[in-house]
Amino acid sequence: MPSDPTTTPTDFSSPPHDPAILGALRLALCTPVREYPPLGDRKAVSILTINGLKLTVALFFSGEISDQAHTDTLLTAAETIAVAVGFAISAFAACVFAFRALVLPMPAMPDGLAYYKHIAARNFETYRAEVYASDDRSILRQMLDYNYTLAVLSKEKFRLLGQSIRCSRLAFILFAVVLVSFVFL
Numbered sequence: 001m002p003s004d005p006t007t008t009p010t011d012f013s014s015p016p017h018d019p020a021i022l023g024a025l026r027l028a029l030c031t032p033v034r035e036y037p038p039l040g041d042r043k044a045v046s047i048l049t050i051n052g053l054k055l056t057v058a059l060f061f062s063g064e065i066s067d068q069a070h071t072d073t074l075l076t077a078a079e080t081i082a083v084a085v086g087f088a089i090s091a092f093a094a095c096v097f098a099f100r101a102l103v104l105p106m107p108a109m110p111d112g113l114a115y116y117k118h119i120a121a122r123n124f125e126t127y128r129a130e131v132y133a134s135d136d137r138s139i140l141r142q143m144l145d146y147n148y149t150l151a152v153l154s155k156e157k158f159r160l161l162g163q164s165i166r167c168s169r170l171a172f173i174l175f176a177v178v179l180v181s182f183v184f185l
Helices: 019-030 033-060 062-067 075-103 116-120 124-133 136-184
Strands: none
Touching: 019 136, 033 075, 033 136, 062 075, 075 136, 116 124
């Protein structure tokens, strides 16, 4: 690397300054943690869509559900109301957990050159000078901070999505019970 950080290096093929750190640097740079938050977001959107469709169909049949709840048999009315309310609550809870996962903010990360907000906070010349002045150890530290922060974000997203999926499964079972009750009752 050149000693003057404002000049552009011409040879990027030179080996790293510290060969002992090369394996760790490769691992940090090639770990696919950047893929997990968008994957969680896609799952959250899918859960929101599926539960939205279930709620739409349930609202479409709300007149029939109401008629079923007002039948002469008290047990059938109580069961219908319990199943319909259980469905609505579990579908809504699934949507809340999915939405929370979707809008989960990035945890605080130490200042560095790996995160776009930290890069954008610098002017271009400062950013370029800091990149050229960085050594392998500082790059490794910044990438480890970035990877760890994304891993923490992903873990929380998938925890919320797990709760959402559990609620969505219950909502599906109750949704099926409500729809099947029209066929057999």
